[in-house]
Every structure is written in structure tokens, then in C-alpha cells.
Amino acid sequence: MKIIPKYLSKRDSHELFMGAIVPRPIAFVSTVGEDGIFNLAPFSCYTSLCLKPALVGLQFGWKRSGEKKDTLRNIEFFKDFVVNVVDETMAQAMNQASANYPSDVDEFKEVGLTPLKSDLVKAPRVAESPINMECKLVQIMEFGNAPTGSRFVIGEVVLIHIKDELWLNDHIIISKLKAIGRLGEELYCGIKDIFEMKAPEGL
Numbered sequence: 001m002k003i004i005p006k007y008l009s010k011r012d013s014h015e016l017f018m019g020a021i022v023p024r025p026i027a028f029v030s031t032v033g034e035d036g037i038f039n040l041a042p043f044s045c046y047t048s049l050c051l052k053p054a055l056v057g058l059q060f061g062w063k064r065s066g067e068k069k070d071t072l073r074n075i076e077f078f079k080d081f082v083v084n085v086v087d088e089t090m091a092q093a094m095n096q097a098s099a100n101y102p103s104d105v106d107e108f109k110e111v112g113l114t115p116l117k118s119d120l121v122k123a124p125r126v127a128e129s130p131i132n133m134e135c136k137l138v139q140i141m142e143f144g145n146a147p148t149g150s151r152f153v154i155g156e157v158v159l160i161h162i163k164d165e166l167w168l169n170d171h172i173i174i175s176k177l178k179a180i181g182r183l184g185e186e187l188y189c190g191i192k193d194i195f196e197m198k199a200p201e202g203l
């Protein structure tokens with residue numbers, strides 16, 4: 001099978017790339033809006049971009065209506081956000097938060113999660129999440145327009161909160177973290193089969 005992406009519909013492109021780029025980490029992003037309403041939504045087109053400065057990147061599509069997603073609007077307004085890691089205990093709440101709630105709905109309340117005040121940014125963090133990364137907006141890159149284009153948000157991680165029980169000898173204990181990942185369709189994965197491979201000599 002060979003596929004030339006530029007001839008695919010948006011929907012088919014989505015299915016293809018979300019099936020091919022797997023597993024993806026899930027950034028559960030908390031923000032606050034101009035009106036003070038807290039917002040929460042998951043974004044799996046998410047990655048680490050640089051260590052010093054500590055940068056992460058998030059991709060935003062559009063609402064079905066063609067409007068900006070609330071998370072992006074809030075980031076543009078207050079210029080900050082928090083990336084919360086999603087573990088197995090939070091899977092249902094994360095999925096529920098991806099529903100298209102109106103902007104004036106507090107999604108923490110809707111999905112039963114607890115907002116905590118952040119130290120360095122206005123956006124709240126999620127108490128139940130094992131790791132919270134407080135981020136300040138650095139840049140928004142624009143690729144095309146609605147409904148097919150996207151926006152890529154780059155943020156600097158200015159503070160990380162990690163639950164003490166997950167931290168040992170300057171490492172996160174991956175086997176205890178129980179983070180989940182996103183696959184294609186409506187599929188997710190847990191971290192079950194962890195294996196080690198020593199890096200080749202000379203690295």
C-alpha cells in the first residue's frame with residue numbers, strides 16, 4: 001500500500017496519521033479563560049522540543065464549528081497553561097474532558113477533578129495528576145487555516161510538580177507512573193511490557 005497524503009480527505013488523513021504515529025503521550029492541558037472559567041482538554045499531538053530551554057509543543061485543530069478550541073483561546077489570552085500527565089486512574093475523566101463543552105462550563109467540575117493553584121502561572125493544575133508541568137507561552141506557529149490547518153503552541157516548562165512516591169535517585173519511576181498513551185481510532189495503551197536495552201558502546 002502506498003498513500004500520498006495530499007490527496008486524502010481531512011478525516012482519512014487523521015485516521016492514517018493517528019494510526020501511524022503511535023503510541024502518543026497525552027498532555028492533559030489545564031487553562032483558565034478571560035472570564036475566570038477553568039478548562040481541561042487532552043492533546044496527544046504533543047512532544048518535548050528542547051531541554052534547555054525546556055520546551056514542549058502541542059498541536060491544535062479546530063472545533064467542528066470552525067472556531068478555535070477553548071484551550072488555545074485561553075493560552076492566547078493568559079499566555080500560560082499546565083500539562084498534566086494522565087495515569088490509568090484518570091483515563092475516564094480525561095476522555096470525558098475531550099467532549100465539546102461550551103466555553104462557560106468548568107470542565108474540572110464536569111469530569112470530577114480537583115483544580116490546584118499553580119505556583120508560577122495563572123492556569124490551575126490537576127491535583128489527581130502524578131506530574132504537572134507549569135508552562136509559559138513562547139510561540140504559536142500557524143499552519144494553514146480552519147478547518148484543515150493547525151496551530152502549534154510552544155511553551156516553556158517553568159516548574160514541574162512530581163508526586164514524591166514516583167521520584168527515586170533523580171528519576172521518575174516509570175513502572176509506578178502508570179501513564180496511558182493514545183493510539184489510532186478510539187484505542188489507548190498502558191505501560192505494561194517494559195524492557196531495557198543497553199545503549200551501544202560509545203554513546
Ligand SMILES: Cc1cc2nc3c(=O)[nH]c(=O)nc-3n(C[C@H](O)[C@H](O)[C@H](O)COP(=O)(O)O)c2cc1C
Nearest residue numbers: 041042043044045059060061069070071098099100
Ligand atoms: C486522547 C485525546 C487526544 C486528543 N488530541 C488532540 C490533539 O492533539 N489536537 C487537537 O486539536 N485535539 C485533540 N483532541 C480533541 C480535544 O481534546 C477536543 O477537541 C476538546 O474538546 C478540546 O477542548 P477545548 O475546546 O476545551 O480546548 C484529543 C482528544 C482525545 C480524547
